[in-house]
Amino acid sequence: MNTRFNLSAGPHVRDRWTTAHIMRLVLLAMLPATVVGCVVFGVHALLIVLSSVTSAVLTELLFDKLTGRPDTWKDGSAAVTGLMLALTLSGTVPLYIPILGSIFAILVVKCAFGGLGKNFINPALAARCFLLISFGNAMTEYGVDGVSSATPVAELAAGKVVNITSMFLGTANGVIGGSILALLVGGLFLWCLDVIHGQICFSVLGGFTLFMALFGGKGFDPGFLAAHLCGGGVVLGAFFMATDYVTSPMSRLGQTAYGLLIGVLGALFRIKGHAADSFSYSIIVANLFVPLIDTYIVDKPFAYRKGAMALQRGEIKKPLMQRIPKPVIALTVIALLAGLALSGTYSLTKDTIDEQKQAASAAAYRAVIPDAETFEYNNLAVDALKGEVYGTDFGRVYINEAVVGKNAAGEIVGYAVSVTSAEGYDGNVTLTLGVNTAGKINCISYTELHETPGKGMLCGEPPFMDQFAGKQATVLTVGGGDNSVDAITGATVTSEASINAVNAGLDFINTQLKEG
Amino acid sequence: MRMTFRGGVHPKEQKALSREIPLRTYDPAGELVFPLAQHIGKPAKAIVKKNDPVLVGQKIAEADGFVSANVICSCSGKVKAVEKRRTVSGAMTDCIVVENDGQFTPIEGMGERQDISRLTAQDILARVKEAGIIGLGGAGFPTHVKLAPKAPEKIRWLIANGAECEPYLTCNDQLMRSKADGIVEGLEIALRLYPNAECVICIEDNKPEAVAAMQKACQGKARFSVRALHTKYPQGGERSLIRVIAGVDYPVTMLPADVGCIVVNVGTAYAIGRAVAYNEPLFSHVITVTGEAVKAPANFIARDGTSFAELLEAAGGVKDGVTAAKALTGGPMMGVALSTLDIPIQKTSNALTLLADDPVAKAQAQMTPCLHCGRCSTVCPNGLVPALMADAIDLKNFERYEKKLYGLECIACGCCTFICPAKRPLTQMFKQTKAEIMAQKRAQKAGGKA
Numbered sequence: 032m033n034t035r036f037n038l039s040a041g042p043h044v045r046d047r048w049t050t051a052h053i054m055r056l057v058l059l060a061m062l063p064a065t066v067v068g069c070v071v072f073g074v075h076a077l078l079i080v081l082s083s084v085t086s087a088v089l090t091e092l093l094f095d096k097l098t099g100r101p102d103t104w105k106d107g108s109a110a111v112t113g114l115m116l117a118l119t120l121s122g123t124v125p126l127y128i129p130i131l132g133s134i135f136a137i138l139v140v141k142c143a144f145g146g147l148g149k150n151f152i153n154p155a156l157a158a159r160c161f162l163l164i165s166f167g168n169a170m171t172e173y174g175v176d177g178v179s180s181a182t183p184v185a186e187l188a189a190g191k192v193v194n195i196t197s198m199f200l201g202t203a204n205g206v207i208g209g210s211i212l213a214l215l216v217g218g219l220f221l222w223c224l225d226v227i228h229g230q231i232c233f234s235v236l237g238g239f240t241l242f243m244a245l246f247g248g249k250g251f252d253p254g255f256l257a258a259h260l261c262g263g264g265v266v267l268g269a270f271f272m273a274t275d276y277v278t279s280p281m282s283r284l285g286q287t288a289y290g291l292l293i294g295v296l297g298a299l300f301r302i303k304g305h306a307a308d309s310f311s312y313s314i315i316v317a318n319l320f321v322p323l324i325d326t327y328i329v330d331k332p333f334a335y336r337k338g339a340m341a342l343q344r345g346e347i348k349k350p351l352m353q354r355i356p357k358p359v360i361a362l363t364v365i366a367l368l369a370g371l372a373l374s375g376t377y378s379l380t381k382d383t384i385d386e387q388k389q390a391a392s393a394a395a396y397r398a399v400i401p402d403a404e405t406f407e408y409n410n411l412a413v414d415a416l417k418g419e420v421y422g423t424d425f426g427r428v429y430i431n432e433a434v435v436g437k438n439a440a441g442e443i444v445g446y447a448v449s450v451t452s453a454e455g456y457d458g459n460v461t462l463t464l465g466v467n468t469a470g471k472i473n474c475i476s477y478t479e480l481h482e483t484p485g486k487g488m489l490c491g492e493p494p495f496m497d498q499f500a501g502k503q504a505t506v507l508t509v510g511g512g513d514n515s516v517d518a519i520t521g522a523t524v525t526s527e528a529s530i531n532a533v534n535a536g537l538d539f540i541n542t543q544l545k546e547g
Numbered sequence: 548m549r550m551t552f553r554g555g556v557h558p559k560e561q562k563a564l565s566r567e568i569p570l571r572t573y574d575p576a577g578e579l580v581f582p583l584a585q586h587i588g589k590p591a592k593a594i595v596k597k598n599d600p601v602l603v604g605q606k607i608a609e610a611d612g613f614v615s616a617n618v619i620c621s622c623s624g625k626v627k628a629v630e631k632r633r634t635v636s637g638a639m640t641d642c643i644v645v646e647n648d649g650q651f652t653p654i655e656g657m658g659e660r661q662d663i664s665r666l667t668a669q670d671i672l673a674r675v676k677e678a679g680i681i682g683l684g685g686a687g688f689p690t691h692v693k694l695a696p697k698a699p700e701k702i703r704w705l706i707a708n709g710a711e712c713e714p715y716l717t718c719n720d721q722l723m724r725s726k727a728d729g730i731v732e733g734l735e736i737a738l739r740l741y742p743n744a745e746c747v748i749c750i751e752d753n754k755p756e757a758v759a760a761m762q763k764a765c766q767g768k769a770r771f772s773v774r775a776l777h778t779k780y781p782q783g784g785e786r787s788l789i790r791v792i793a794g795v796d797y798p799v800t801m802l803p804a805d806v807g808c809i810v811v812n813v814g815t816a817y818a819i820g821r822a823v824a825y826n827e828p829l830f831s832h833v834i835t836v837t838g839e840a841v842k843a844p845a846n847f848i849a850r851d852g853t854s855f856a857e858l859l860e861a862a863g864g865v866k867d868g869v870t871a872a873k874a875l876t877g878g879p880m881m882g883v884a885l886s887t888l889d890i891p892i893q894k895t896s897n898a899l900t901l902l903a904d905d906p907v908a909k910a911q912a913q914m915t916p917c918l919h920c921g922r923c924s925t926v927c928p929n930g931l932v933p934a935l936m937a938d939a940i941d942l943k944n945f946e947r948y949e950k951k952l953y954g955l956e957c958i959a960c961g962c963c964t965f966i967c968p969a970k971r972p973l974t975q976m977f978k979q980t981k982a983e984i985m986a987q988k989r990a991q992k993a994g995g996k997a
Binding site: 035036037038039040041042043044045046048049050051052053103106145146147148149225228276277279281282283286325329330331332333334335336339 | 553556558559637714790795796797798799871872873874875879880881882883884885886887902905906907908909910913915916917918919920921922924925929930931932934935951952953956961964965966967968969970972974975978
C-alpha cells in the first residue's frame, strides 16, 4: 500500500457542536421572548429587533472585510449580540438607538478587543449602558402608564404597586424582552441542552432573591420578591447575559461566585441605586471581576477535593437534583411560576394594592386641585352610594372618593373625585378629576390605567388628558363643539370610558358635593 | 442508577461495524517485524542475531532492567536482520526482522496444560515476565511489574477491564464472548497474588452478550463479580474504573495499588492464563480491523509482527469507491494516526481503524477562538478546567499550569478536544506541555545531583 494518510494528534473524532451551532441555539432560545415583545409592542418593536440584528451583523461583516480577517460574522455571535441588545430596549425607542447600540457593541466592545472570545464585558450590555448614558431620555421612556411613566421596577422602587401577572406574561410596560414566561422557556431550554451553566443562572437568581429578602425592606414577602424577580431584566440577565461564555468564569466554583456577585450587586443597586437598570450594571461590574475570579477561584481536580479518598465503595449517589432529568425540572418550574404569577400573587398583594390606591389618590388630589392646602374627605356622600354604579348615563362607573380642597385660610378652592369606569378595554380605568369653585375642570389624572400600549395607554398622555383642562360644562361629549374632547384613534373604548368617568365625576360634584 | 464516573463524553460508537464478527485467526506470510520497544520502559535487548533459527513462542529479546518486557517471536523461521524499521510511533526504531517459513513450528511444550496448583506468587510473576506480557489495553505497561505492588495484602480489588469505551473497537467484546473461561482462568491466577482481594469484571452496558458470557464463566466463583457500567467514554480508563468500583479519586502521583486496586485489561488477563497455565507466551492477540473505509471489518487473532497492510488485505482491503483519509492504530479517541500501513502490529495494537473522512481536517476549518464556554471542564473526567490550562500555556505560565490548575493531572483522554465547539486541539497542547514540564523537572533533578 502506497497511500499516505492524514496525520494528526488524537482524538480523531469531534463532537458535532460548533461555535455557530451554539449561537443558533441561543438565538432560538431568545425567539419566544422576541415574538412576545413584537406582539405586545407592535411593528415598531419588530423594526427595532431587525435593525439591531442587521446592524450588528453588518458591522462585523464590514470589520472583517476592511481588516482582512476571517469571516467571523458567519458564526452567529454578532446576531446574538444584536438580538440581545434589542431585547433590553423599550419597544418605543427610535430606530437610531438599536443601530448605534449594535455598532458600538460590535465595533468597540467586541472587534476592537480582538473579536469573538476576547471582549471583557458583555457587548450587548455595554452597548445598553452606552445608550443609557448617551441618550438617557429616549432610553428611559417606557411607553406610558398613566400617573408616572415608569417601568414596573421603578414603581416598585417608589413603593408603588405593580401587576405581576402582566409582568410575567410580558404585557407590562418595559423592554421588548420583558416576558418572563417566554424568557424562562428559552432560558431553561438552553439549560436543558447544557448550553448554559445552571450554577450561573441559579446563583444569580438565588443571590438576588436572598439579598432582596434580607435588605429589601419587605422580608420574605413572596409577592414582593416575585415582583422584583419578574422585573428589570433579572430573568433576561440571569439566563442570557450572565451566562455569556466569554465574560463569565470557567470553573464551576468561579461560576457560582460570579453568579452570586451579580445577584447581590443587582439587588443592592436596585435598593440603593438606579432601580430600572440595576441588572445591566451589576452584570457589567461582575464581568470586570471575571479575570480575577478565573485567576483565584478555580476548582481543584476531583482527586484534590475534600472527601476524594474517603468515599465508600458502592454506587455513587448523585444529589437528588441531578437524578431528575433537567427537562422535568424546567417544565415544573415554568408551570409552578406561571400558576403563581397568574393566580396567587395578585391576592398576596391585594391589601397593598388597596393601600397604594389611596396613597396614589392623595398625590393625585394635590395635582388636580393645585391651590388646595388641605383636603376634606366627604365620605358621607360616597358611602351613600353603597358602592353601586353611579347614575344611569355613564355606564358602569363607580365613585371611589370625594374631597373638598381648602386653602390655608380655610376657604373652599375646589372639589375632586376619584372615579372608576369598569368599561376600559383591559379592565378598570380610574382617574381623579379636579374642578374649581367656578365649575371649571382643573385637570384630570389617572391612577389606574393598564390598556394596550400605543393605543389605550395614549389616554394617559398629555394630548388627550390636556383636552379636559379648562372645560366648563356639566357634560362632555366626543367630537365637535366647545364641550367636546377628541377620542384617541383606535382606542375609542378607553377614551369613552375616560370621558364617562369624567362626566360622572362632574355630575357627582355638581349634585352632591356643592349642595352638600 | 447506572454506575459511572463524573464527566465524560458520548462519541458515536460505530461498534456495529464489527461487533458481530467472530474471532478469526490470521497467519501471515513473509517477513515479520518485532520492535524492541513495544512497552513502557526501557527497550528490550535482542538476544538473536542474523541467520539464527527461531520458533513460535521463542524469546528473541530480553527485558532490560526492571520496567521492561521480553519480546516473543510469533512465527518460525530465520532472523533476517536486526535493524531500524518504521514503527507505530512513526519513527525508525530497532526491530528484529524474521523471515517466516510459514510452518509456525512452536517451541517445545507450548500449549500444554500445566499443573499450577503449587505455584507461588513468585513463580506466577516469573512466568508472566518470561511470557513478555504487557498491558494490552493500549498503554503497554509491563504486567509483571504492575502485578507486584509493595503490599499485595492491601489490594482489595482486582479490576478486569472489559469496558472497551473506545468507539469502533470490538476486540475485547469478541474476546469476552468467545474466551470467557480463559479470561476468568487468567484472573483466578492473578487473584492468587492478592489474598484479600476480589475480582470485579467491568463491562460497558452496550455489550450485553459479553456481560452474559462473563457472568456465566464466573458462576459459582465466590470472589468474582461482573458489573455492567454506563456506556460513556473514558469508562475504561483506569481512574474511571477505580472511581466506580472503589469510589476513590486519586492524584497522578499515586498508583492504583496505593488505593487498593489493580486494573488489568481482559486481553491481558487472557494472556496471563495462557502463559501461566498453558506455557504459551504472548505473541498473538485480538485486533479489530474496522472503520467506514474497510470492506469487511473483522476481529482477528493476529500474530505480532504482521504488517497492518497485510491485515487490512485480510479484511478485504479498502472498500470500493472509498478513499481512506486516516488510518489509526486503536480507536479514534486515543488511537495514533499512521502515515503508512507498512508497519508491524505490536502487542499494544488493539485495532486498525480506517476512517473514510477525517473529522480533524474538517474541525480545523471550523476552528474559532476559545469561547470560554466551559464545556471542556464539564466533560473532564478528572475535574480539570482545560480552557484555563490552555490560557496558561498561551501565556507560558507553567507555574500556574502545574500548581493552580493541576495540569499534570491530565490523562490525555481527549474528552475536552472532542467536545470543544471552537475545535481547539487542547489535548495535544496538554500532552506537549506535560512532556516539557517533566523534562524540565528531570533536568533540574539531574542538575541538583551534579
